[in-house]
Amino acid sequence: MSDAKKVSTDGGQSLGQNPFAALSGAGLPVAPKVAIQQVSQPLKGRSEISPAKSRGRVDIRRETGNRGGKTVTVIDGFVGIGLPEKEALAKKMRNACGCGGTVKDGAIEIQGDQREKIAEILAEAGFRPVFAGG
Numbered sequence: 001m002s003d004a005k006k007v008s009t010d011g012g013q014s015l016g017q018n019p020f021a022a023l024s025g026a027g028l029p030v031a032p033k034v035a036i037q038q039v040s041q042p043l044k045g046r047s048e049i050s051p052a053k054s055r056g057r058v059d060i061r062r063e064t065g066n067r068g069g070k071t072v073t074v075i076d077g078f079v080g081i082g083l084p085e086k087e088a089l090a091k092k093m094r095n096a097c098g099c100g101g102t103v104k105d106g107a108i109e110i111q112g113d114q115r116e117k118i119a120e121i122l123a124e125a126g127f128r129p130v131f132a133g134g
Helices: 083-097 115-124
Strands: 057-063 072-076 101-104 107-111 128-131
Touching: 057 115, 072 115, 083 101, 083 107, 083 115, 115 128
Parallel strands: 057 128
Antiparallel strands: 057 072, 072 107, 101 107
16 A cells, blocks of 8 residues: 555644634624522521422322232322422432332332321422322
């Protein structure tokens, strides 16, 4: 092979100009600066900021059927949230309760009778937990 047929891999010459340099003089409008206000003190009469709107009712129930006598807490009735958010809620519940759990058929299942702890977590997330069943 001769040197004429080889392709140079040394990078070649530079472009000679910046292709983005022409954009600054194109007369594009300048974006307005947005002022960010930081609140250093809480609002008068309020010690905490509460969720503006309830995210809906969710049912918390205890099941033992078809599980070999094992108790499982089932949370369902979620409206308007997707699978990734349900999985994030399930992970938070598993960590708080110190037990296992999963998301099946749109419902969150947590091992054991953990209804009180789960109700607190759901209330913090903006849901209205309701104990269903006996």
